[in-house]
Amino acid sequence: MHKPANGARIVLAMLNARYIHASLGLRYLLANLDSHGSAGLRAQAVLREYTIARPAHEVVADLLATLDAASTASPTSSASPALAGQTASADQGAATDPAGSSVPAALAGSTEPIADLAARPAPKQIVGFGVYIWNVTQTLEVIRLLKAARPSVIVVLGGPEVSYEIDQQTITKLADFVVTGWGDVSFARLCRALINGPQPLMRVIPGVQPDLADICLPYLEYSDADLANRLLYVQASRGCPFKCEFCLSALDKTAWAFALDRVLAALDALYQRGARNFKFVDRTFNLKIDTAVRILQFFLDKLPRDSAVLESDTNAGARPDGDAPHDLNSADNRQLFLHFEVIPDHLPERLREHLVQFPPGVLQLEVGVQSFNEPVQQTMSRRQDNAATDANLRWLLAHTHAHLHADLIFGLPGETLQSFADGFDQLLAIGPHEIQLGILKRLRGAPIDRHTVTHGMVYQTKPPYQVLQTGVIDADTVLRFTRFARYWDVLANAGRFAQTLALLLSQAPGPSPFWRFWALSERFWQHLATTHGLTPEVLVDALFDDLSQHLPPELVRQTLLADYLASGARANPRALQGLLPRTAPAPVKVARLLATRQERHRMLLSD
Secondary structure, X not given: OXXXXXXXXXXXXXXXXXXXXXOHHHHHHHHOHHHHXXXXXXXXEEEEEEEOOOOHHHHHHHHHHHHHHHHOOOOOOOOOOOOOOOOXXXXXXXXXXXXXXXXXXXXXXXXXXXXXXXXXXXOXXXXXXXXXXXXXXXXXXXXXXXXXXXXOOEEEEEOHHHOOOHHHOHHHHHOOEEEEOOOOOHHHHHHHHHHHOXXXXXXXXXXXXXXXXXXXXXXXXXXXXXXXXXXXEEOOEEEOOOOOOOOHHHHOOOEEXXXXXXXXXXXXHHHHOOOOEEEEOOOOOOOOHHHHHHHHHHHHOOXXXXXXXXXHHOOOOOOOOOOOOOOOOXXXXXXXXXXXXXXXXXXXXXXXXXXXXXXXXXXXXXXXXXXXXXXHHHHOOOOOOHHHXXXXXXXXXXXXXXXXXXXXXXXXXXXXXXXXXXXXXXXXXXOOOEEEEEEOEOOOOOHHHHHOOOOOOEEOOOOOOEEEEOOOOOHHHHHHHHHHHHHHHHHHHOOOOHHHHHHHHHHOOOOOHHHHHHHHHHHHHHHHOOOOOOOHHHHHHHHHHHHOOOOOHHHHHHHHHHHHHHHOOOOOOHHHOXXXXXXXXXXXXXXXXXXXXHHHHHHHHOO
């Protein structure tokens, strides 16, 4: 086996939605470089993560400095700091040989003849990018600038956005290689071939899907800084057995599970290092109950004895008012935070017995309802027992402390506005803590594309490829719903206006809660002309001005006052002037911690 060429450099780069997100996929690639590439590749690789808000030229400057840190390291050093992933200065200066001629610093001290060193090919520089629907635009600009600044850099792309429709994308045309599908094995093999030869013949490389036992787990690639400051993405399985056509997971043949003992050992190692915030990316956490129960028990065993909720203490409907999460940044740092994505109609007794034992603030369950319309579900090849979904959500709210986030998708083929409104009202009546209103996106490769003609689907041609209109919903209605969803997020999901929202949805004019909020959204747009940059004070005044036209003004004012004080806000909105105490009281714990939880949840979902 060839040793990696001295000075070869691999940089894995990701533009994340936020700093708090840490790329699980790229850490898998790092962890598997040696085992599926060649010994020493991992030592020549570094991970560089940015956010999509970072200017492209700054990202490129940092990437080039990272590459140069490797190329300026001594080629005779077997473990130079640059090749070991340490940051080295790009400005290494120059040395002088005995004859007085200038010699690059990287060659100074070498025992090889200078002529031989000069004739040696420049080391390969490889930059791999993870590309997703939410970062493809920014990543494209980075690659354009990177290739302009240094054409010799080998750019490798991977990720769901570039695994399909490859010939139709500008970003893939700029790249040297594209790895489609699973990259754990194929990226390592590509790097080995690029550095050691023979050179690859194909530009598009289908990802090899190995047995999960052959994949090295990536969790040692999380740094101590990651554990202290970022969300940790983990998984016990890959794939999904369901065939919902709006999702790329519909292309999976099934779900594949990692050996559970191996996963739990890795989770324990993370916990012992101080990790407390775990987001499981499994598509169907509760698919196999034996596995789900063992994972839940693992975390229950980590809870302090006085914080677990005994099953005997949990009676029907005994979900006490005032339950709220602990602060993630609490001084003792003991509080666990676990996020799971669950299917809503599968909640057997064994799973329930474990869910009820978690104390407030630990569990967050994301429940993909998507639609209650059975013909639409059938069109999407989605199997969902609506009655079981309704009953299970109500049970979770009544018997557990889990924070429930339920998803609906607007714009599915065949779903009318009234049909969506009916589903919204049905879900609202159940009472999840948050209802996330998503707008359908055409993911590259997803089977939903087959409905484009028959259902009159029109999508954006650029990311995120949101639906613009359907055969039963016109473009103007889609635009109006987009505003509706944004106002719902800041008024309902943000958790600051619980009492005012209840007043609006129950007493304002309109045939149902959906249509009452729809009317408010329309009036808000006419009055505010924006859905962004809305402070709590602006919202208080806008809500008062609007609702006092339809409800008793003093009732509206007192309701807003209660919400504002509970939220802990400290300003002085016009509608509440003269009513606020000179020294604002400490915010009510429930409202304050709910807002903390909502913010944490938004950070989880913005990836």
